[in-house]
Amino acid sequence: MLSIKNLHASVEDKEILKGINLDIKAGEVHAIMGPNGSGKSTLAQVLAGNDAFEVTSGSVTMNDEDLLEKATEERARDGVFLAFQYPVEIPGVSNLQFMRTSVNALRHHRGESEMNAAEFMKLAREVSKQVDLDPAFLKRGVNEGFSGGEKKRNEIMQALMLQPKLAILDETDSGLDIDALKVVSDGVNALRAEDRAILMVTHYQRLLDHIVPDFVHVLAEGKIVKSGGPELALELEERGYAWLGIKEDETAASSAN
Amino acid sequence: MKPAPILLSTAFLHPAGQALPEPLLALRKQRGAALVDMPMPTRKTENWKYSSKYLKLTDEMAISLPTEGKTGSALAVPGYKVVFINGVVVPEASEYPDLDNILIQRFGDLSDAEASELAERLDSTLDAKAVQFAGLNSARFEDGLIIRLKPGAVLDQPLFIIHEVTADASGSAFPRIFVDAGPNSQITLVEEYISSGQESVFVNSVTEFVLAEGANVTNIRLSMDGDTVQHIGATGVTQQRSSRFESHCVGFGGPLRRHDLRVRLEGKGAECKLNGVVVTQGTQHYDNHTTIEHVSPNCNSEETYRNIATDKSHVVFNGRIHIHPDAQKSYANMHNKNLLLSTGAEIDTKPELEIYADDVKCAHGATIGQLDEESLFYLISRGIGRREANVLLTLAFINELVAQIPVDAVKDTVQIRLNQFFDQVFLEG
Ligand SMILES: Nc1ncnc2c1ncn2[C@@H]1O[C@H](COP(=O)(O)OP(=O)(O)OP(=O)(O)O)[C@@H](O)[C@H]1O
Ligand SMILES: [Mg+2]
Numbered sequence: 001m002l003s004i005k006n007l008h009a010s011v012e013d014k015e016i017l018k019g020i021n022l023d024i025k026a027g028e029v030h031a032i033m034g035p036n037g038s039g040k041s042t043l044a045q046v047l048a049g050n051d052a053f054e055v056t057s058g059s060v061t062m063n064d065e066d067l068l069e070k071a072t073e074e075r076a077r078d079g080v081f082l083a084f085q086y087p088v089e090i091p092g093v094s095n096l097q098f099m100r101t102s103v104n105a106l107r108h109h110r111g112e113s114e115m116n117a118a119e120f121m122k123l124a125r126e127v128s129k130q131v132d133l134d135p136a137f138l139k140r141g142v143n144e145g146f147s148g149g150e151k152k153r154n155e156i157m158q159a160l161m162l163q164p165k166l167a168i169l170d171e172t173d174s175g176l177d178i179d180a181l182k183v184v185s186d187g188v189n190a191l192r193a194e195d196r197a198i199l200m201v202t203h204y205q206r207l208l209d210h211i212v213p214d215f216v217h218v219l220a221e222g223k224i225v226k227s228g229g230p231e232l233a234l235e236l237e238e239r240g241y242a243w244l245g246i247k248e249d250e251t252a253a254s255s256a257n
Numbered sequence: 258m259k260p261a262p263i264l265l266s267t268a269f270l271h272p273a274g275q276a277l278p279e280p281l282l283a284l285r286k287q288r289g290a291a292l293v294d295m296p297m298p299t300r301k302t303e304n305w306k307y308s309s310k311y312l313k314l315t316d317e318m319a320i321s322l323p324t325e326g327k328t329g330s331a332l333a334v335p336g337y338k339v340v341f342i343n344g345v346v347v348p349e350a351s352e353y354p355d356l357d358n359i360l361i362q363r364f365g366d367l368s369d370a371e372a373s374e375l376a377e378r379l380d381s382t383l384d385a386k387a388v389q390f391a392g393l394n395s396a397r398f399e400d401g402l403i404i405r406l407k408p409g410a411v412l413d414q415p416l417f418i419i420h421e422v423t424a425d426a427s428g429s430a431f432p433r434i435f436v437d438a439g440p441n442s443q444i445t446l447v448e449e450y451i452s453s454g455q456e457s458v459f460v461n462s463v464t465e466f467v468l469a470e471g472a473n474v475t476n477i478r479l480s481m482d483g484d485t486v487q488h489i490g491a492t493g494v495t496q497q498r499s500s501r502f503e504s505h506c507v508g509f510g511g512p513l514r515r516h517d518l519r520v521r522l523e524g525k526g527a528e529c530k531l532n533g534v535v536v537t538q539g540t541q542h543y544d545n546h547t548t549i550e551h552v553s554p555n556c557n558s559e560e561t562y563r564n565i566a567t568d569k570s571h572v573v574f575n576g577r578i579h580i581h582p583d584a585q586k587s588y589a590n591m592h593n594k595n596l597l598l599s600t601g602a603e604i605d606t607k608p609e610l611e612i613y614a615d616d617v618k619c620a621h622g623a624t625i626g627q628l629d630e631e632s633l634f635y636l637i638s639r640g641i642g643r644r645e646a647n648v649l650l651t652l653a654f655i656n657e658l659v660a661q662i663p664v665d666a667v668k669d670t671v672q673i674r675l676n677q678f679f680d681q682v683f684l685e686g
Binding site for chain 1: 629630631632634635636637638639640641642643645649650652653654655656657
């Protein structure tokens with residue numbers, strides 16, 4: 001489904017991704033772990049098409065099509081979804097209007113008719129229940145004044161509404177209380193499907209208790225330095241990154257020199 | 258030696274001979290005489306600093322536009338309606354409310370006694386020195402509308418005033434409205450300025466509101482004149498004890514657009530809320546000057562203006578709050594946010610606070626920014642097209658103010674105009 005080869009990317013002339021290689025097949029769940037500042041979000045953003053990051057070399061294909069060639073919105077229409085580590089607040093655009101516009105953009109792309117307001121409302125209510133968000137949130141501005149946990153649930157809600165082929169979840173488990181973690185993991189598990197790939201960035205083994213990944217990768221200094229099965233996450237939890245010869249916090253390390 | 262200032266051309270000081278009662282003719286004459294040496298604003302004129310270059314009056318534009326045989330575009334409105342064409346009321350096209358306690362009369366229909374009372378009160382809400390062109394309207398109006406609400410009178414539906422100018426030839430129009438809102442009366446007055454035709458014309462409008470104790474007035478002003486219309490308008494408001502004035506000014510740009518809005522909170526506990534939205538494109542201009550005078554104690558003012566400029570257009574906002582020494586416990590809040598959609602556009606914003614009382618709560622803020630890249634990326638990462646994402650974010654900037662317009666039909670008109678703007682500004686792709 002997704003094939004990343006020797007991907008290099010930089011921001012403001014600073015190289016962040018330094019040769020990423022990763023293959024993800026349909027139906028698989030991959031977890032990416034790694035110290036702060038190692039480039040996990042950068043990888044996620046590059047896949048989604050954020051042009052604040054410049055791809056300097058390498059390739060990414062999705063279902064044998066060149067992903068990097070495509071504009072952000074085309075990627076989304078072809079099934080790429082990114083749950084943001086820091087979802088953006090957009091006052092003045094209601095959550096409902098936002099989701100309906102995006103659901104209809106995808107339907108339009110697939111040659112389906114647009115959902116009318118009533119149909120959409122029915123679906124939105126069901127899904128908001130599934131992620132335990134009060135439907136009142138639909139009327140508020142996009143993420144406006146949402147708590148950290150509410151923002152994350154709103155991201156999962158969007159994933160469930162859009163039914164992507166490739167779901168990239170950037171720390172969707174961070175900042176969640178125990179109940180919310182359960183809700184979010186149930187949501188992610190509901191996304192698991194034969195024809196869907198999931199790439200999730202996380203710092204915590206606890207998420208992986210709920211969502212057992214097929215593969216775990218460790219990203220450090222812009223490269224994948226180790227890959228393994230679910231047991232790798234347990235080992236990291238126990239022994240920390242130092243065990244792999246990685247500095248614990250790359251941001252701290254790089255700002256010191 | 259200083260060069261002699263360029264004066265307002267005397268061609269502008271000859272009013273047309275419309276049938277008006279004697280006291281109003283006398284007033285016109287007197288105001289005209291006062292303008293004989295009125296200097297035209299220049300870059301050096303403080304309140305015209307950014308806008309004088311857009312004001313281009315020629316002598317051909319001094320003649321009053323003809324009104325004979327003009328009927329206007331017959332806009333359907335959900336409420337009462339008075340149609341002005343080229344500054345003169347067209348009774349056949351108007352639908353007046355039929356209520357005993359609300360009197361709506363043309364200036365020409367007033368008795369000499371009524372006209373003389375009106376002459377005393379015209380211009381009382383506007384400071385002639387600060388709003389130079391209001392005096393020109395007083396020297397030139399050919400007709401006008403006085404709306405009198407008796408104590409406790411409530412107009413059950415909005416009153417729409419459609420001001421249309423027919424720019425089929427060069428000329429000018431001087432629409433005038435005076436609203437006398439008696440104690441505890443209520444009215445919603447919608448003013449729509451529109452035009453047809455392609456010749457250069459000048460519109461110089463004045464609307465005054467005098468609010469007695471407990472009166473509650475809502476004024477919506479939609480400025481939608483065409484691309485060949487220069488418009489200088491003024492709205493003056495005086496408010497007595499516990500009265501409330503709410504204003505929604507929505508303006509689309511033109512070769513010259515100037516609106517002065519002046520509110521005097523004269524009675525204890527009076528309050529006003531002023532909302533404004535301006536949208537400009539191409540080489541258009543729009544200049545809003547607002548002044549709120551807190552004269553008495555315990556008054557509230559709340560002002561929110563949002564401007565959007567694209568292409569090479571130019572928006573000016575000047576918001577002045579003046580708190581007089583006696584106006585203790587004043588509460589004044591003024592916010593102005595500006596959105597530049599292109600690097601060639603210009604927005605000049607200036608809040609001015611003059612506070613002479615010590616026990617007041619005053620806040621003001623002005624920002625200028627562009628569409629937020631992160632928000633844009635968030636939207637398009639969900640499959641929303643770039644054009645639509647731009648539209649959503651631009652609308653988001655003014656949504657809150659459009660939503661507050663209390664008359665749905667006006668909201669719809671604004672939305673249609675905004676959609677035209679988006680079609681021209683954000684191209685498909
Ligand atoms: N827009 C940007 N401008 C400058 N530097 C950036 C930008 N975005 C990311 N970086 C830098 O790139 C590096 C990688 O950041 P990234 O967000 O990918 O890390 P991460 O692995 O997701 O970290 P965390 O675990 O803290 O979320 C960091 O040093 C960060 O400061
Ligand atoms: Mg990150």
